[in-house]
Amino acid sequence: MGLVEERGFGIEELSKLEEQGYQKPEFDLDGNLLKITIYRGISDFQVPNQELKGYNELKHHKVLTSAQYMDLTGVSERTSRRHLNDLVKANKARKQGDGPATEYHII
Numbered sequence: 246m247g248l249v250e251e252r253g254f255g256i257e258e259l260s261k262l263e264e265q266g267y268q269k270p271e272f273d274l275d276g277n278l279l280k281i282t283i284y285r286g287i288s289d290f291q292v293p294n295q296e297l298k299g300y301n302e303l304k305h306h307k308v309l310t311s312a313q314y315m316d317l318t319g320v321s322e323r324t325s326r327r328h329l330n331d332l333v334k335a336n337k338a339r340k341q342g343d344g345p346a347t348e349y350h351i352i
Contacts, residue, residue: 259281259283262283267284268284270282270283270284296328296331296332298317298318299314299317299318299320299325299328299329300328300332300337302314302317302318303329303332303338303349303351304351307350307351308348308349308350308351309329309348309349310345310346310347310348310349311325311326311329311345311347311349312325312345314328314329314349329349332349333349336352337351337352338350338351338352339352
């Protein structure tokens, strides 16, 4: 039928959407169907380059403390708290608890 340009090309291109500012596509397996949601608009939340690694770590781990964020990203304690609080202000993370045990949950 000639509908596919190259095997695997589509998934490779979908993986680039987030880097271009679009919301990450969602994949859902429903029985024998694979449903993919591709968002058309560019996300209004742009992560500054210096915070991108930490944001990706939080997305991967789902929950992090400030100390864990520091270990994963190599930033100082103060910078760790600032990055995480910026994510809370942008409604991309939720803060739970107080003091050293404070957890940040990805939304």
